Amino acid sequence: MIYIHDTTEFYSEVPSVVTLGKFDGFHRGHQKLLREVKKLQEEQGLRGIVFTISSEKLPVLLSTDEKRWMVEQYGIDCMIRCPFVPEILSMDPETFVSEILIKKLQANYIVVGTDFRFGHQRTGDVRLLGALQQEYGFTLRVMEKECLGEREISSTYVKEALAGADMELVTELLGYPYLVKGTVQHGRKLGRKLGMPTVNLIPEDKKLLPPPGVYFSRTVCEGRTYFGMTNVGYKPTVDGSFLGAETYLFGTNEDMYEKELEVSLMKFRRQERKFDSVEELKAQMQKDIQAGKEYFRV
Known part of the structure; x- marks a missing residue:
């Protein structure tokens, strides 16, 4: 083109x-x-x-x-x-x-x-x-x-649904799940230390994201599809200022740094929250992973 x-x-x-x-x-x-x-x-x-x-x-x-x-x-x-x-x-x-x-x-x-x-x-x-x-x-x-239904599909309608974290409605309006594309960046590697390595994307500054929280997601890398969950927003537990999409992929530990990813946000799971301990964070992540696997039936 x-x-x-x-x-x-x-x-x-x-x-x-x-x-x-x-x-x-x-x-x-x-x-x-x-x-x-x-x-x-x-x-x-x-x-x-x-x-x-x-x-x-x-x-x-x-x-x-x-x-x-x-x-x-x-x-x-x-x-x-x-x-x-x-x-x-x-x-x-x-x-x-x-x-x-x-x-x-x-x-x-x-x-x-x-x-x-x-x-x-x-x-x-x-x-x-x-x-x-x-x-x-x-x-x-x-x-x-x-x-x-009775309402015309428009970018404004999509933005309203996105702001409400209604990813199923966003998908209906777009005809495809909401995408975040980019190159994998190095993060703080906290996920790896927790035994749950993640891949990090930092979208363009103007790119709209749904409200901070955890979302079930589908990721495509070099033609291969992975299911997982994505944390959108800041990382309050580690006092960080990173804003973007941090994704844990089910069933793989593949090194994806500097590779191009396409992350589709499928469903809102829960709001972002601060945990009192790393152990509490790990326990919640395990619950999220189990719920995600049930959602994707994997």
């Missing part, structure tokens, strides 16, 4: 099908857009492009690397991560269509959701795009929202 980022000097030398948005979380609604892009990419012989404008300040469900990885899984030809700069943000909607979508990206098809907004102060919408089709020679595809 072609990946263009942190520059406004992007273009497509061949006709394309473009979808646009923040794509935070790649929930089921986003996936609907990508499936349509992939379909048109193959049927019409066009370059499939996912165009997103990055914001360096807002917390996100997917890190930059995770978002890129998700687009790659759909077999899309190209992803453009445009910087959050005035020259793009100040464009009126029609100028954005003519200068970016038509001149730079040669868009034959534009695929968006019903609530898509664009241009200066978000004044452009699907109604305007529809009115510009004939003049600029593109075809607009507007995809209806995905819903869970």
